[in-house]
Amino acid sequence: MAVDYEWFKGEVYKLTKIDLNAYKEKQMKRRIDTLIGKTECKGYDQYMDLIKKDQTARETFITYLTINVSEFFRNIDQWNLMDKNMVPELIKKFGKNLKIWSAACSTGDEPYTIVMLLSNHVPLNQINIMAWDIDTVALAKARAGVYDAKEVSGVPADLKKKFLTQEGDKWRVSDDVKKRVNFKQADLLREPYPKDYHLIVCRNVLIYFTEEAKDEIFRKYYDSLAPGGVLFIGSTEQIINYKEIGFIRKSSFYYEKPM
Structure with missing residues (x-):
């Protein structure tokens, strides 16, 4: 036909x-x-x-x-800003038990990056990341936590030594890190969003969506954040109408919901 x-x-x-x-x-x-x-x-x-x-x-x-394209500490300058500024500010506001959502986690590089970075500020057993993705194949890789050398090349040397083990030409994320992430198969366009999160990370995903779909998702993220919470987006993205939604722009890639 x-x-x-x-x-x-x-x-x-x-x-x-x-x-x-x-x-x-x-x-x-x-x-x-x-x-x-x-x-x-x-x-x-x-x-x-x-x-x-x-x-x-x-x-x-x-x-x-x-379109799963991901790697650990992708765009390192943005993660450095999180390490030096955003995380200390969030801890000051909310304490060390931060509620964090990796909203389109792909193969797990992003939520594991967040755990490693947070370990500079918080004991591992106090870190809990919720991680969503629509792709069950990507999630299977995320749960396995095994990556090739290119994917982990951006991990700082001290964190790589602490949290990754080389196995032939692959690198395995430690169980201590994997335990801190709760992976879930979910569609951002259909699933009800969680509430009162301190940090939402959604990077280099929404560029593939229509302007209408992006606007809907950014508004839902705003509603999902606790007052004072922060949305971290990718280097290829921007929220043109962030003021209309209610966000304060903290930097090129960080947007805050006012207290």
């Missing part, structure tokens, strides 16, 4: 509950067309049949869709 991308988006939502209407259409359609071109499928209908029947193909599709 002759079908178009609109039909395909509807079928994807029925199958996965992922709403492709929330993503920038030209960019996402191009990615999906490229992926289909790597298979033997002729068009959207055949590809939909494939991902309905084949779990591995379906997981490959979702992983490709969610």
